[in-house]
Amino acid sequence: xxxxxxxxxxxxxxxxxxxxxxxxxxxxxxxxxxxxxxxxxxxxxxxxxxxxxxxxxxxxxxxxxxxxxxxxxxxxxxxxxxxxxxxxxxxxxxxxxxxxxxxxxxxxxxxxxxxxxxxxxxxxxxxxxxxxxxxxxxxxxxxxxxxxxxxxxxxxxxxxxxxxxxxxxxxxxxxxxxxxxxxxxxxxxxxxxxxxxxxxxxxxxxxxxxxxxxxxxxxxxxxxxxxxxxxxxxxxxxxxxxxxxxxxxxxxxxxxxxxxxxxxxxxxxxxxxxxxxxxxxxxxxxxxxxxxxxxxxxxxxxxxxxxxxxxxxxxxxxxxxxxxxxxxxxxxxxxxxxxxxxxxxxxxxxxxxxxxxxxxxxxxxxxxxxxxxxxxxxxxxxxxxxxxxxxxxxxxxxxxxxxxxxxxxxxxxxxxxxxxxxxxxx
Amino acid sequence: xxxxxxxxxxxxxxxxxxxxxxxxxxxxxxxxxxxxxxxxxxxxxxxxxxxxxxxxxxxxxxxxxxxxxxxxxxxxxxxxxxxxxxxxxxxxxxxxxxxxxxxxxxxxxxxxxxxxxxxxxxxxxxxxxxxxxxxxxxxxxxxxxxxxxxxxxxxxxxxxxxxxxxxxxxxxxxxxxxxxxxxxxxxxxxxxxxxxxxxxxxxxxxxxxxxxxxxxxxxxxxxxxxxxxxxxxxxxxxxxxxxxxxxxxxxxxxxxxxxxxxxxxxxxxxxxxxxxxxxxxxxxxxxxxxxxxxxxxxxxxxxxxxxxxxxxxxxxxxxxxxxxxxxxxxxxxxxxxxxxxxxxxxxxxxxxxxxxxxxxxxxxxxxxxxxxxxxxxxxxxxxxxxxxxxxxxxxxxxxxxxxxxxxxxxxxxxxxxxxxxxxxxxxxxxxxxxxxxxxxxxxxxxxxxxxxxxxxxxxxxxxxxxxxxxxxxxxxxxxxxxxxxxxxxxxxxxxxxxxxxxxxxxxxxxxxxxxxxxx
Numbered sequence: 001x002x003x004x005x006x007x008x009x010x011x012x013x014x015x016x017x018x019x020x021x022x023x024x025x026x027x028x029x030x031x032x033x034x035x036x037x038x039x040x041x042x043x044x045x046x047x048x049x050x051x052x053x054x055x056x057x058x059x060x061x062x063x064x065x066x067x068x069x070x071x072x073x074x075x076x077x078x079x080x081x082x083x084x085x086x087x088x089x090x091x092x093x094x095x096x097x098x099x100x101x102x103x104x105x106x107x108x109x110x111x112x113x114x115x116x117x118x119x120x121x122x123x124x125x126x127x128x129x130x131x132x133x134x135x136x137x138x139x140x141x142x143x144x145x146x147x148x149x150x151x152x153x154x155x156x157x158x159x160x161x162x163x164x165x166x167x168x169x170x171x172x173x174x175x176x177x178x179x180x181x182x183x184x185x186x187x188x189x190x191x192x193x194x195x196x197x198x199x200x201x202x203x204x205x206x207x208x209x210x211x212x213x214x215x216x217x218x219x220x221x222x223x224x225x226x227x228x229x230x231x232x233x234x235x236x237x238x239x240x241x242x243x244x245x246x247x248x249x250x251x252x253x254x255x256x257x258x259x260x261x262x263x264x265x266x267x268x269x270x271x272x273x274x275x276x277x278x279x280x281x282x283x284x285x286x287x288x289x290x291x292x293x294x295x296x297x298x299x300x301x302x303x304x305x306x307x308x309x310x311x312x313x314x315x316x317x318x319x320x321x322x323x324x325x326x327x328x329x330x331x332x333x334x335x336x337x338x339x340x341x342x343x344x345x346x347x348x349x350x351x352x353x354x355x356x357x358x359x360x361x362x363x364x365x366x367x368x369x370x371x372x373x374x375x376x377x378x379x380x381x382x383x384x385x386x387x388x389x390x391x392x393x394x395x396x397x398x399x400x401x402x403x404x405x406x407x408x409x410x411x412x413x414x415x416x417x418x419x420x421x422x423x424x425x426x
Numbered sequence: 427x428x429x430x431x432x433x434x435x436x437x438x439x440x441x442x443x444x445x446x447x448x449x450x451x452x453x454x455x456x457x458x459x460x461x462x463x464x465x466x467x468x469x470x471x472x473x474x475x476x477x478x479x480x481x482x483x484x485x486x487x488x489x490x491x492x493x494x495x496x497x498x499x500x501x502x503x504x505x506x507x508x509x510x511x512x513x514x515x516x517x518x519x520x521x522x523x524x525x526x527x528x529x530x531x532x533x534x535x536x537x538x539x540x541x542x543x544x545x546x547x548x549x550x551x552x553x554x555x556x557x558x559x560x561x562x563x564x565x566x567x568x569x570x571x572x573x574x575x576x577x578x579x580x581x582x583x584x585x586x587x588x589x590x591x592x593x594x595x596x597x598x599x600x601x602x603x604x605x606x607x608x609x610x611x612x613x614x615x616x617x618x619x620x621x622x623x624x625x626x627x628x629x630x631x632x633x634x635x636x637x638x639x640x641x642x643x644x645x646x647x648x649x650x651x652x653x654x655x656x657x658x659x660x661x662x663x664x665x666x667x668x669x670x671x672x673x674x675x676x677x678x679x680x681x682x683x684x685x686x687x688x689x690x691x692x693x694x695x696x697x698x699x700x701x702x703x704x705x706x707x708x709x710x711x712x713x714x715x716x717x718x719x720x721x722x723x724x725x726x727x728x729x730x731x732x733x734x735x736x737x738x739x740x741x742x743x744x745x746x747x748x749x750x751x752x753x754x755x756x757x758x759x760x761x762x763x764x765x766x767x768x769x770x771x772x773x774x775x776x777x778x779x780x781x782x783x784x785x786x787x788x789x790x791x792x793x794x795x796x797x798x799x800x801x802x803x804x805x806x807x808x809x810x811x812x813x814x815x816x817x818x819x820x821x822x823x824x825x826x827x828x829x830x831x832x833x834x835x836x837x838x839x840x841x842x843x844x845x846x847x848x849x850x851x852x853x854x855x856x857x858x859x860x861x862x863x864x865x866x867x868x869x870x871x872x873x874x875x876x877x878x879x880x881x882x883x884x885x886x887x888x889x890x891x892x893x894x895x896x897x898x899x900x901x902x903x904x905x906x907x908x909x910x911x912x913x914x915x916x917x918x919x920x921x922x923x924x925x926x927x928x929x930x931x932x933x934x935x936x937x938x939x940x941x942x943x944x945x
Contacts, residue, residue, distance in 0.1 A: 091446040093453075098503045098929040100452045102445070144935065192884075193907075193937040197534070197548070198517050199487035255941035256537045393449055403884040405934055414446040 037135040037154055037360055038273075038296060040325070040347075040367075041084045041110045044383035044421040048371025049329020050343025052290035055221065055231035055281035056329075059423050063114035063128035063162055065277070066219040066233040067174030070116040070124040070164035075425035077118075082383060082421020083111035090137070090361050094144065094409035101143040105136050112421075116164070126162035126176075131155065133182075133272045137359055142201050145407050146189040148398060149359035150203065156182035156240065156272060160217065175218035180272065182240045183209035186359075190249075191403060194258065200251040202258070204314075206266050206306060208245025213238050215272075227283040237274035237300055243267050247308050265309035271300040279327075290329040290343075297322050298350035316357070317400045323350040329369070336375070341385070343369040354406075356396035361411050363394045373423070381423040389415040458504045461925030464678040465501040468509060469565050469617035470494030471577065471608065471673060472624050472683075475912075476568025477596065478511070480898035480905060481939070482547070483519025483532035484570055484596065488898075491906030491936060494566050494621060496913040500928050501619075511566040512600040520552030521595050523588060527552060528595060533899035534942040535892065545892065545899040549945040556595045557585060562602055567612045569597045573627045573657060574850075575648040575665045577608040591653060609672045616676040621916065622669060623683035623868070625850045628657035629843045633688040634902065636779055636832035637839030643846065656842060659849030666850075670857050679924050681864040681916050684851045686872035688843055689777065692891035693901035694835065695876065697778040701787060702753040702794055712748040715795055718808050719826060720745035722819045723767060740764070746771050755793030757836065758828035769828040773837060780891070780901040782833040796827040864919035871915055880911065883934045887911060895938045910936040 043061030046053035053065030060078040062069040070078075086108035093100035116126035138151040157180070164174035190202040219233035247266040252258045279292030298320035306314040329343035345367040351360070371385030397408020450457060470476050470492075477484055478492025489495070489511050498509030514521075519532035536546040569576070571594055576582050583601025587593030602611050612620070631654050632639045639654030648661050673680060688694050704712065720741040727737035744767060746756070754772040761768035786792035795801075804818040814822070835843070851869060858865040872889065874880055875896050879888035887908070888894035891901055896908040904912065914930040921928055 089446040091448050091451070093448060093451065095452065095457060096929060097932050098452055098458065098500060099932075192935050195487070195937060195940070197940060197942050199490065253940060253942045255535070255943055256541070257535070257543065257941040391446075401884075403934070405883040410448060412446045412448045 037133050039086075039108075039110050039132055039134050041086070041387070041417065041419065042112055042130050042132060043080060043114075044082050044371060044385045044419050045080075045331075045341065045373060045423075046329075047084075047387055047419060048341035048343060048369050048383075048385040049288075049290050049331055050292075050327040050345045050367065050369050051325075052279060052281075052292040052327045052329040052343060054219070054233050054277045054279035054292050055229040056288065056290050057221070057229065057281070059425075060114035060116050060126070061112075063116060063126045063160070064112065064130050066221055066231045067126060067128075067162040067164050067176065067217070068172045068219040068221040068233070069231065070126050070162065070174055071118070071122065071166045071172050072221070072223075073116060073118070073124065073425075075118070077115070077424075077426040079113075079115045079424040080383075080421060081111075081113045082419060083109055084417050084419035085109060086415060086417050088389075088413065088415035088417075090358075090411060090413045092145070092358065092361070092409050092411050097144075099144040099409070101140055101145070103137055103139055105138045108134065108136050110134065116162070122166040124164040124174075126164060126174075128158070128160045128162060130158050132158060135360060137361075139358065142189065145358045146201065146203075147192045147401065148188060148357055148407055150187045150189065151185075152187075152359045153185045154182070154270070156180055169223065171220065171222050173218065173220045175216060178215040178217060178235070178238065180213050180215060180238050180240065182211045182270075184211070184242065184245070184270070190252065190259075192405070194252070196251045196253045202252040203250055205248045205250070206242075206245060206268065207248070208242040211240045211242050211245075213240055229281045230278075231280070232276070232278045235275045237297060238272045239269050239300075240272065241267075241269040247306070249310070259310055259312055266306050268304065268306045270304070273297045273300050286333045288331040290327075290331075292325075292327040294325040294327065295322060296325070296350065301350070315402065317355065318357075319352055319355055320350040321352055323348040338375075339373040341369075341371045341373075343367075345369075347389075354397060354399040356394075356408070356411070357398040358407070358411075361413060363391055363396065363411070363413075365413075366390045371419075379424055379426055383421040383423055385419045387415070387417040387419070389413075389417070452503065455503075458927045458929060459925075460504040461921070461927070462678065463920065463924035463926055464618040465504055465506040465928075467507055467565075467615065467618040468494070468498055468501055468620065469567060469612050469615050469673070470497075470621045471567045471612045471669070472622060473568060473572040473627055474570035474903060475623050475626060475683075476621070477566065477570050478568070478909065479570045480900070480903045480909075481519070481532040481534070482530060482898075482900035482903075484514055485517045485519035485532050486513055486515075487517055488519070488532075488906070489513055489566075491909055492566060492568065493909040493913040493916065494568065496910050496931060496936075497621070497916055498565065500913070500917060500931065504926060504928055509565045510563075512560050512562070512564045514599075515554040516552060518548055518550050518552040520554070522552060522555045523585075523595060524557065525555070528556075528588070534944060535899060535939050536942070536944050543892075543941075546944040548942065554599075556588070556598045559598070560600045562600050563611060563615045564600055565615070567608055569594055569608055571596065571627060572608065572624065573631075573648075574625045574662050574669075575657065577624060577669055578665055580605045580607055582607060609669050613672045613675060617673060617680075618676065618678050620673040620677050620680040621683070622673060622680065624669065625657075625662060625666065625685050625854070628662055628850065629685065629846050630688065630902070632656045632839075633835060633843055634693060634779065634781075636830070637835050637842075638832050641842040641846070643842075656846045659846055659853070662846075662850050663853040666853055667857055670861060670863070674861060674863075679863065679920070681866060681920055681923075682854055682858045683866045683868045683912075683916075684854045685847050686869045687847065688835070689840075690869075690872035690876035690889060691902055692889050692894070692897045693780045694777040695889070696780050696891040696901060697782055697784060697787075698752075699772045699774075699776055699778050699834075700752040700754045702748075702755050704748055704750055704753060706750045709748040709750045709753070712753075712794060713746070714809070715797075715805060715822075715825075716744055716746040716748075718805055718822055719767075721808070722814065722822055726819065727766075740766065743770065755787070756795075756826065756828045757793070757834055758830055759836065767823065767826070769826055772829075772834070775840065776837060777835045777840070778829065779833050779835070782829070791827050793829045794827060795825050797825060801825045862923070864916070864923035866912070866915045866919050868912070868915070871912075883932065887933065892939060899939055905936070905938045907933050907936040907938050
């Protein structure tokens with residue numbers, strides 16, 4: 001029995017490596033739909049309940065939501081894996097000028113893979129692979145805001161080995177180091193007007209992949225009563241510093257007055273902010289109720305500055321604010337085989353008024369979630385979830401364009417996100 | 427499998443329905459209104475300013491930024507239809523007739539070996555052969571070079587007349603037949619809305635030639651005019667009203683533009699008339715030179731029997747005083763009894779053309795004196811109290827190097843231009859009023875650009891040559907940003923005349939001059 005479990009874990013690792021080699025980034029990029037470029041889609045069961053789970057002991061999804069809970073999972077081996085299809089779009093218009101545009105972003109497919117193994121009664125080991133940050137936004141090339149973004153693709157994969165320790169019957173802790181590998185591809189026009197002789201807009205693409213760094217997370221879980229738990233989980237900030245990528249200058253005119261066409265190096269850093277979640281979970285026969293509060297420390301994102309190897313630079317103030325997410329979830333199991341879930345969250349934008357840039361055009365949003373699980377066998381369950389993110393129409397602008405102008409208008413975003421996953425326990 | 431496809435189709439319908447949708451989308455119409463105007467078929471008639479001509483040539487990106495094309499883009503939000511333009515073949519801009527280049531390529535902003543930016547013609551062989559007649563009709567009927575009376579002249583698009591100057595190569599490219607007139611081809615499209623901006627060249631070609639043409643005021647036969655002449659205001663009034671009538675026949679409305687002052691165009695305001703900058707010793711020696719000229723003149727006049735007092739009085743005008751610092755240039759004028767030597771110092775309001783040889787102004791004494799060693803020798807002799815021989819005196823007089831008529835607009839030329847312009851503009855505003863048409867006061871706008879400028883979301887648009895943003899490198903025609911501003915003025919005038927709510931463009935989105943090496 002032990003041997004089989006270890007074998008499965010080994011196979012899991014092998015599969016993971018293989019998937020990683022097969023360029024996970026194609027999958028990982030997702031259109032942003034949470035504040036900033038946070039992608040809150042880290043488990044079917046959690047998402048179906050408003051993306052709650054810091055105090056909810058149910059599956060290996062705890063590896064993300066609160067590794068302290070892994071040690072309480074009943075089974076020796078627990079695996080959760082799944083993915084989402086993110087269908088999102090943004091519409092923009094400016095009634096002063098009559099300009100309008102809509103994004104044509106490809107489907108984003110964030111995914112997760114969690115496993116835990118109960119090594120002893122008081123210690124579980126685990127592994128988590130997840131994609132909490134990313135953004136894919138494609139505006140029509142040369143649209144009215146093309147001096148800010150034509151298209152951006154941002155993805156980060158977190159890989160985290162975990163240990164979960166039961167301190168006593170009341171309390172457990174869990175956590176582990178996080179290895180992050182990220183990539184970015186970002187194209188925008190040089191400014192609002194520069195073209196070559198044939199009228200092609202001068203533009204710059206920055207591209208880098210395999211940008212890595214380390215972080216950590218640590219959680220704690222308290223069993224207040226048999227059916228009432230309180231949890232807390234902190235994930236550290238991780239700054240991705242891109243230094244090895246290439247910046248491609250294209251369609252600049254042939255003139256000493258403008259940058260030359262061709263490739264050069266660039267330096268930029270993008271913070272993946274720290275996140276603190278506290279929450280509670282209450283079990284009552286067939287029902288479960290969750291509430292999570294998440295604080296994301298976006299104030300680390302002060303500016304997006306790109307320093308090019310040819311001496312040019314692009315300074316883009318961001319000045320994000322720390323932001324909060326309030327999440328509610330409920331689960332109901334009408335039978336042994338079925339569980340139904342629903343949830344809601346309110347997601348505050350970190351973007352200050354006047355800093356609303358079209359590469360992350362996100363205002364406050366309301367998320368409505370639902371989902372179900374069906375146990376195929378004693379070991380396997382299929383999980384499905386659905387999220388509809390509703391944004392209010394908003395009049396906003398980015399007032400820090402380097403020529404002194406402001407780019408704004410009316411924005412409306414929406415996102416529909418179906419997801420499916422598997423839960424395995426042994 | 428069938429089911430699978432069904433599900434896929436269903437889900438794609440579902441997902442399309444899930445796209446973000448604004449409450450009041452511009453895309454679906456209904457945000458803006460056309461008022462009493464019908465923009466479904468807009469036809470623009472005029473000269474280079476309507477065609478999108480810029481940087482001394484007609485090229486594709488210039489045409490794409492013509493003010494009528496920008497207007498049509500906004501009209502599309504209030505029921506405007508497709509807007510076609512007779513695009514040239516490339517972005518070099520020169521024209522070919524039977525393979526021979528007949529107009530020059532565009533200007534670009536180049537940088538020389540010392541790092542100094544300067545306009546230069548883009549090199550390369552253009553590919554727009556005027557013999558390749560395009561199939562129209564075209565909504566943009568702007569014909570570079572056209573004067574008011576050309577629009578109703580049969581044969582203006584006949585290729586056979588191009589070399590003789592009787593036809594216009596730009597119109598040849600898209601005239602519906604060799605004998606068609608511009609107005610006929612425009613009216614045949616039954617425009618629902620039109621713009622007309624014509625009459626600029628009726629004074630401008632006189633002005634840009636430095637006034638070498640003739641003021642034809644009083645001559646009612648335009649067939650007898652030379653290309654650089656000023657059109658008689660009555661001729662203008664007559665053809666202008668014919669043109670407006672022809673365009674109005676089918677139209678719900680239209681917009682007219684009046685004629686700007688030449689003094690607000692960088693072609694005439696860039697080279698200052700007082701750029702003769704001297705230090706104290708240069709000023710003293712130049713003053714001495716002209717005292718010598720005056721002395722020689724007086725002596726010669728007296729020798730020829732002119733009474734001494736009269737000779738003194740006449741000669742005094744040549745003893746021009748120069749001061750340290752900037753001084754106005756010397757200009758050649760017709761020889762008259764009161765100015766027998768035919769030169770004088772420029773007056774404050776007289777203008778130099780952008781095309782003047784600025785190197786010669788700086789280094790060859792153009793606009794003052796071309797001093798040769800021989801002349802200096804004579805001056806030395808004079809200084810020591812010697813009397814020059816007639817030959818030596820002639821050398822000194824010939825050294826006066828006044829600016830040629832073709833390089834400057836003098837007071838009388840400026841006044842001829844202003845008189846005709848005022849008459850044209852009175853005609854235009856009268857006809858606009860009589861026909862209930864919108865009117866753009868282009869004259870006032872260009873004055874504003876020349877005096878302080880117009881602010882936009884990233885700076886100020888001015889008429890300063892090359893850097894001001896409003897004028898292209900030919901110094902006469904606007905940049906795309908300048909054309910966008912004109913389009914906005916037209917929108918203002920149209921909205922207030924017809925009660926429409928056409929939105930204006932953001933002129934900061936439009937380019938100015940293009941930097942590029944010439945080859």
